[in-house]
Amino acid sequence: MPDAPPRLRTENRDGTAIATLCRPDGSNGLDRAAADALHTWAEDVSAAAEGGTIRVAVLRNEGFAFSVGGDLRAFDASADFAEELRYVATRLHEALKILGAMPLPLVVAVDGVVAGAGVGIVMAADVAVASASSKFRMAYLGVGFSPDGGGSWQLARRLGHARAAEFALSNRVMRADEALSLGMVSRVVAVDDFETAVDELTTQLAGAPKEAVAETLRLLRTAGSRSLDEHLDDEARSIVRLSRTPDGVEGVAAFLGKRQPAFS
Amino acid sequence: MPDAPPRLRTENRDGTAIATLCRPDGSNGLDRAAADALHTWAEDVSAAAEGGTIRVAVLRNEGFAFSVGGDLRAFDASADFAEELRYVATRLHEALKILGAMPLPLVVAVDGVVAGAGVGIVMAADVAVASASSKFRMAYLGVGFSPDGGGSWQLARRLGHARAAEFALSNRVMRADEALSLGMVSRVVAVDDFETAVDELTTQLAGAPKEAVAETLRLLRTAGSRSLDEHLDDEARSIVRLSRTPDGVEGVAAFLGKRQPAFS
Amino acid sequence: MPDAPPRLRTENRDGTAIATLCRPDGSNGLDRAAADALHTWAEDVSAAAEGGTIRVAVLRNEGFAFSVGGDLRAFDASADFAEELRYVATRLHEALKILGAMPLPLVVAVDGVVAGAGVGIVMAADVAVASASSKFRMAYLGVGFSPDGGGSWQLARRLGHARAAEFALSNRVMRADEALSLGMVSRVVAVDDFETAVDELTTQLAGAPKEAVAETLRLLRTAGSRSLDEHLDDEARSIVRLSRTPDGVEGVAAFLGKRQPAFS
Numbered sequence: 083m084p085d086a087p088p089r090l091r092t093e094n095r096d097g098t099a100i101a102t103l104c105r106p107d108g109s110n111g112l113d114r115a116a117a118d119a120l121h122t123w124a125e126d127v128s129a130a131a132e133g134g135t136i137r138v139a140v141l142r143n144e145g146f147a148f149s150v151g152g153d154l155r156a157f158d159a160s161a162d163f164a165e166e167l168r169y170v171a172t173r174l175h176e177a178l179k180i181l182g183a184m185p186l187p188l189v190v191a192v193d194g195v196v197a198g199a200g201v202g203i204v205m206a207a208d209v210a211v212a213s214a215s216s217k218f219r220m221a222y223l224g225v226g227f228s229p230d231g232g233g234s235w236q237l238a239r240r241l242g243h244a245r246a247a248e249f250a251l252s253n254r255v256m257r258a259d260e261a262l263s264l265g266m267v268s269r270v271v272a273v274d275d276f277e278t279a280v281d282e283l284t285t286q287l288a289g290a291p292k293e294a295v296a297e298t299l300r301l302l303r304t305a306g307s308r309s310l311d312e313h314l315d316d317e318a319r320s321i322v323r324l325s326r327t328p329d330g331v332e333g334v335a336a337f338l339g340k341r342q343p344a345f346s
Numbered sequence: 347m348p349d350a351p352p353r354l355r356t357e358n359r360d361g362t363a364i365a366t367l368c369r370p371d372g373s374n375g376l377d378r379a380a381a382d383a384l385h386t387w388a389e390d391v392s393a394a395a396e397g398g399t400i401r402v403a404v405l406r407n408e409g410f411a412f413s414v415g416g417d418l419r420a421f422d423a424s425a426d427f428a429e430e431l432r433y434v435a436t437r438l439h440e441a442l443k444i445l446g447a448m449p450l451p452l453v454v455a456v457d458g459v460v461a462g463a464g465v466g467i468v469m470a471a472d473v474a475v476a477s478a479s480s481k482f483r484m485a486y487l488g489v490g491f492s493p494d495g496g497g498s499w500q501l502a503r504r505l506g507h508a509r510a511a512e513f514a515l516s517n518r519v520m521r522a523d524e525a526l527s528l529g530m531v532s533r534v535v536a537v538d539d540f541e542t543a544v545d546e547l548t549t550q551l552a553g554a555p556k557e558a559v560a561e562t563l564r565l566l567r568t569a570g571s572r573s574l575d576e577h578l579d580d581e582a583r584s585i586v587r588l589s590r591t592p593d594g595v596e597g598v599a600a601f602l603g604k605r606q607p608a609f610s
Numbered sequence: 611m612p613d614a615p616p617r618l619r620t621e622n623r624d625g626t627a628i629a630t631l632c633r634p635d636g637s638n639g640l641d642r643a644a645a646d647a648l649h650t651w652a653e654d655v656s657a658a659a660e661g662g663t664i665r666v667a668v669l670r671n672e673g674f675a676f677s678v679g680g681d682l683r684a685f686d687a688s689a690d691f692a693e694e695l696r697y698v699a700t701r702l703h704e705a706l707k708i709l710g711a712m713p714l715p716l717v718v719a720v721d722g723v724v725a726g727a728g729v730g731i732v733m734a735a736d737v738a739v740a741s742a743s744s745k746f747r748m749a750y751l752g753v754g755f756s757p758d759g760g761g762s763w764q765l766a767r768r769l770g771h772a773r774a775a776e777f778a779l780s781n782r783v784m785r786a787d788e789a790l791s792l793g794m795v796s797r798v799v800a801v802d803d804f805e806t807a808v809d810e811l812t813t814q815l816a817g818a819p820k821e822a823v824a825e826t827l828r829l830l831r832t833a834g835s836r837s838l839d840e841h842l843d844d845e846a847r848s849i850v851r852l853s854r855t856p857d858g859v860e861g862v863a864a865f866l867g868k869r870q871p872a873f874s
Contacts, residue, residue: 187775187779205771205772207772208771208772208775208779209772209775209776209779209780210772239770240770240771240772265769265770265772266772267772268772268773268775268776269776283780286780287779290751290779290781291751291754293754294750294751294754294755294756295751295779298750298751298756298757298762298775298778298779299775299779301756301757301762301766302762302765302766302771302774302775302778303766303771305762305763305764305765306766306767309835310707310710310760310763310764311707313760313762313763314706314707314758314759314760315703317699317703317756317757317759317760317761317762317763318696318699318700318703318758320756320758321695321699321750321755321756321757321758322692322695322696322699324754324755325691325692325695325755326692327754329754330753330754330755331754332754333752333753333754333755334682334685334686334691334753334754336753337682337752337753338682338683338686343752345754
């Protein structure tokens with residue numbers, strides 16, 4: 083069995099799971115190997131999150147692109163273009179479903195070109211940080227395709243229909259600052275400060291109280307699909323429950339004692 | 347039978363259906379004749395879209411206003427104000443439902459005053475382009491009415507409740523640049539460049555691959571009413587299906603051959 | 611029975627119900643007395659709104675903070691921290707449900723620090739006006755808690771997930787101008803102009819046609835939970851009905867007669 087081609091380099095360090103898109107050509111085009119690697123990472127991180135050994139997950143890139151999207155050349159070289167595309171899209175979508183249900187924050191750190199499914203992956207993040215030189219493009223229409231990776235869902239909900247349709251149908255390039263103003267990413271950082279900013283963010287999140295982070299994410303993720311009244315009841319149950327956990331007790335004691343909390 | 351009063355001038359050219367609001371007084375106030383004309387145009391364009399002869403629809407205006415909204419003077423001159431208003435609002439809403447379900451982009455090109463139902467019509471667009479001198483106002487509260495034309499639905503979803511309620515309840519005028527920043531329109535263009543920008547946009551959209559455009563719009567339009575997981579499954583089915591269409595095959599071949607695609 | 615500690619000073623004046631958070635230490639921390647006072651005010655205003663004696667409700671603050679959120683010291687001094695928190699959160703949430711269903715505008719006027727549940731209360735407003743020096747912070751994560759007061763629901767829907775999660779998980783301070791750009795508040799006003807701006811807004815809203823205001827709010831509030839097609843039908847019924855009310859008849863007559871309307 084040959085070695086898997088390099089697509090995703092993963093490591094766990096200080097409670098943080100880091101996956102780096104590392105395709106040698108720098109494109110991070112998504113082929114079968116890349117989709118499988120992302121799916122495996124999602125399953126591993128999800129299991130580690132449940133087991134309590136991981137507190138933050140970070141997906142980042144080497145090369146000129148975070149990802150140019152689906153690797154059309156690889157699909158074309160396969161036995162059946164459409165079947166290969168189906169495999170990669172489905173595998174990627176399964177990975178995104180797993181990542182979106184994890185009880186910990188997914189940070190996506192983007193430095194470079196983001197196109198096609200890459201745009202959807204960025205918006206699957208809980209916190210997305212982009213370097214100021216990053217650029218976004220849907221690209222699908224250029225080859226007669228429609229969006230995948232959740233891109234059309236995220237764009238419509240965040241930008242509103244008029245801006246989402248303009249971006250997707252014009253197939254234009256969007257700069258990082260516009261992506262920030264439209265809520266596609268959480269923060270934009272100057273290129274020189276990018277590594278430091280991602281490290282600081284990751285460290286801060288890894289040190290935050292674990293159950294409170296998980297509950298905050300759960301509440302934010304469910305807000306779009308239920309009424310405010312239902313949500314208020316859930317919020318009340320959640321904050322009361324957390325106040326009885328060791329981290330909640332420590333947080334309050336530290337606040338009242340005017341000292342820094344030491345969360346578990 | 348007398349001629350219908352001039353309200354909407356329509357033409358089909360190069361695969362584009364163009365309707366120009368052209369009421370002689372320049373107000374483009376919406377009376378029975380205008381609502382009927384918009385409804386007929388919506389039905390005609392929808393049929394032509396299904397038949398494949400039209401690829402883009404454009405709604406634009408002559409005169410000082412895109413539309414000042416309902417023509418209160420006409421309603422007052424009718425046998426029954428409320429019944430006339432009911433007819434016009436219902437007819438307009440039927441037209442908007444038809445336009446919003448078409449498998450092609452509706453471009454709304456706004457140059458001037460937009461008030462009342464005009465605001466809702468602009469936000470019914472897939473891509474809305476406004477000249478920089480355009481101005482928006484809800485206006486309903488000034489006469490003791492509530493919004494129609496879908497305006498309250500669009501505002502609440504795009505601006506969030508705090509900004510939507512402020513705009514509607516203050517009854518203030520909003521300039522084009524603010525409307526852009528709030529996602530009410532897709533683009534704002536300097537007055538001198540407006541005609542050219544609308545023409546270029548229309549030409550670009552008319553040349554885009556038809557089924558991919560239709561699928562992109564369908565996905566964007568359904569995003570607000572279902573979960574991300576459901577949407578991901580639909581996206582995967584759609585992109586795989588499109589990859590087998592003539593435009594998808596041509597798009598990929600052109601990409602791999604580093605040439606411009608020739609879509610059908 | 612001792613006097614209730616000062617938490618909320620209420621008065622009705624010129625059809626406006628005004629409640630001023632007035633805890634002597636200026637923090638407007640939310641304890642049992644504050645939650646009870648807000649709940650009582652919500653019930654009183656709601657009853658007065660139905661009775662027609664009140665047309666606008668205003669919630670504002672004295673002191674350095676609009677509200678720092680839950681009063682952890684008070685919870686800690688109670689017999690059971692979690693039970694006291696449960697009482698206060700539940701009581702506050704009941705108040706927010708009542709306020710959010712009133713047929714009149716709730717104006718929240720914020721001058722100072724807004725933290726924890728205070729953030730949710732601000733976003734429960736129909737129109738939220740903030741002084742330029744106001745500052746917002748979620749704060750929950752600092753003590754190991756998750757959001758309440760509807761904050762997580764409002765943030766997710768208005769900011770989109772990437773910006774909402776960044777704000778909540780970073781636990782950072784947000785200035786008023788950013789809160790405006792993200793739709794958390796409706797307007798930001800210079801500190802020196804704040805009182806005047808709130809008074810003018812309140813006067814304008816109190817003079818607006820009552821049923822039209824109520825219907826506009828009802829339509830804006832329901833937009834997020836139903837389809838555009840359903841909403842269009844409701845809008846048409848509403849505008850036709852209002853055109854037959856005394857305010858609708860007067861509004862049209864004034865418009866046609868080119869005079870100011872005299873609403874009831």
